[in-house]
Amino acid sequence: MQYQLPPVWTKLYRHAVFPEFSHDERARYNFLANLNRFISTVIAPGNQIAFQNRVKPAFEKEKGRTFANRHEVAEAMSKDPVYQSWAALRRCTMEMRQQNGRAVVMRQAKELADKVKQYAGDNLILKKNFKVPEYLRHVDNHLMPGSYHTSYFEGDVSNAANYDSGLFVTSGGMLGSLTDGGGKAIAKWVKEYYPDFRPKKILDIGCGLGHNTLPLAEAFPDAEVIGIDAGEPMLRYGAARANALGVKNVKFIQMDAEDMSEFEDETFDWVQTTMFLHETGGKAIHKIMKEIGRVLKKGGLCLHIEQPQYTPDMSYYEQFMRDWDAYYNAEPYWGHMHDLQPEDLMAECGIPKERFMQIGVKAVNDLDTQKKDDKITEDYGRTPIWNVFGGWK
Amino acid sequence: MSVNAKNELSGSHAGSNQAPVSEQNGAFGFGADILMAGNKSKGKRPYFFNSEETERVLNIAMAAAAEVAVIRERLDTIERLLESKGLLKQSEIEAYEPDDKAAEERQLWHARFAARLLRIIQQEIEAVAKPEENKPMQQIADEINEM
Ligand SMILES: C[S@@+](CC[C@H](N)C(=O)[O-])C[C@H]1O[C@@H](n2cnc3c(N)ncnc32)[C@H](O)[C@@H]1O
Numbered sequence: 001m002q003y004q005l006p007p008v009w010t011k012l013y014r015h016a017v018f019p020e021f022s023h024d025e026r027a028r029y030n031f032l033a034n035l036n037r038f039i040s041t042v043i044a045p046g047n048q049i050a051f052q053n054r055v056k057p058a059f060e061k062e063k064g065r066t067f068a069n070r071h072e073v074a075e076a077m078s079k080d081p082v083y084q085s086w087a088a089l090r091r092c093t094m095e096m097r098q099q100n101g102r103a104v105v106m107r108q109a110k111e112l113a114d115k116v117k118q119y120a121g122d123n124l125i126l127k128k129n130f131k132v133p134e135y136l137r138h139v140d141n142h143l144m145p146g147s148y149h150t151s152y153f154e155g156d157v158s159n160a161a162n163y164d165s166g167l168f169v170t171s172g173g174m175l176g177s178l179t180d181g182g183g184k185a186i187a188k189w190v191k192e193y194y195p196d197f198r199p200k201k202i203l204d205i206g207c208g209l210g211h212n213t214l215p216l217a218e219a220f221p222d223a224e225v226i227g228i229d230a231g232e233p234m235l236r237y238g239a240a241r242a243n244a245l246g247v248k249n250v251k252f253i254q255m256d257a258e259d260m261s262e263f264e265d266e267t268f269d270w271v272q273t274t275m276f277l278h279e280t281g282g283k284a285i286h287k288i289m290k291e292i293g294r295v296l297k298k299g300g301l302c303l304h305i306e307q308p309q310y311t312p313d314m315s316y317y318e319q320f321m322r323d324w325d326a327y328y329n330a331e332p333y334w335g336h337m338h339d340l341q342p343e344d345l346m347a348e349c350g351i352p353k354e355r356f357m358q359i360g361v362k363a364v365n366d367l368d369t370q371k372k373d374d375k376i377t378e379d380y381g382r383t384p385i386w387n388v389f390g391g392w393k
Numbered sequence: 394m395s396v397n398a399k400n401e402l403s404g405s406h407a408g409s410n411q412a413p414v415s416e417q418n419g420a421f422g423f424g425a426d427i428l429m430a431g432n433k434s435k436g437k438r439p440y441f442f443n444s445e446e447t448e449r450v451l452n453i454a455m456a457a458a459a460e461v462a463v464i465r466e467r468l469d470t471i472e473r474l475l476e477s478k479g480l481l482k483q484s485e486i487e488a489y490e491p492d493d494k495a496a497e498e499r500q501l502w503h504a505r506f507a508a509r510l511l512r513i514i515q516q517e518i519e520a521v522a523k524p525e526e527n528k529p530m531q532q533i534a535d536e537i538n539e540m
Contacts, residue, residue, distance in 0.1 A: 106426035140434035
């Protein structure tokens, strides 16, 4: 196998509201990106080897049968030294990534708030008494203390700036210089397959700071794009970032996707979510589906970029590996959500089974130095190949 | 944004563009930002090794390793800057051979470094070697009480 180096951190495009990084802070991220690359390409495959060569044979010998579900795999793997080292290191690097990123933004939190204020425009609507969904307050997603919604003072955006600067580390730089590989990929795919589709209103639910929202706005400059999210710092930072990048046809609104009553029925030609559904909750997801069905125009497009669902033909080992981030990278709904069938979810938002579609899309990465379609080592949940499902209403 | 506005906001380190950013006071008061940076996230932390102690040490070792990488990158920057200013060639560094005195000083540094790193193992061996100096402190206290 050819060892592929991640791009250096300085290749990230630093827009005007991006946090400042000292030499050492950049070096810390370079270290972590390389460490993650090593862990995911050299150590992680050891899990599969350990599973095949000793964990599975030992289990089968002891029980006289093979695994019955992913939980049994998890239990057996948890005792394997290779798995233990891999998991301990992966957890460790995630915590380090948070600490390093937060140390960068916390020391300049005031300056960041100030920069964001400077780039503020009329593309942001925040709500005074907004109620952050309970499930979001219940966990710190991705081990980010304070998650997406916490501001430490009025106008603070540190958690968003931390998220913006650090995704590079988690993804090993595979999402491009603006961390927008997913949005670019979906825009490209839609244009290629539906060249006549001219959406006038696009809704991106759980848009975060707009990494994957802006590519939609840029791909469809005549469309009005609205991103909604529950996280105030994300929206504040995202709106300023859009202004800094000169993307004009996008608006950021604070809104709980479970109740989008501000939008009339059949408002949008396209409703998009990206890496969103698995960070919702067991009841919320159904309310959200219903709301999507309501605000989506008849004949409109609905797409969700997600991790792959668990299907009967996915091995218990793979399910277990894919479950890992759910528990150990604090995305606890992930495991449960992937037991739902996407066809059923889509039926809930008015897309009949015969119009349901599911595709795999590879991130568009402008930093990809190799420029050829290299075989990517599967890094369960971190590989930039996404499962997209949805359909036309 | 005007330069003034920035200086006002950045408070104590206003204008001190020269100072390494990492040494500036954070928005939350001196030292508070790094503590906030290291805050625990919600939920019980999982430990994967059979002993939590091992995993704790791993985490500390990885943090130290990160700082070694940081120093290495900084040094590399210095070397390249020196080279670009014509003060030094990296090939000179590669070709450098210390004279006897320098060589000895450097070896001594390495020896001390290794000893610092592995102190605890040295002491564990000393404990086995001299059991008479390895009594529990309670026992020593009781003995001293009789002295
Ligand atoms: C993993 S982030 C994805 C961000 C973005 N789509 C992207 O691809 O970069 C998930 C986002 O969903 C938001 N979110 C979760 N539940 C929500 C809800 N009920 N209403 C609005 N936003 C929500 C969170 O605040 C968070 O910013």
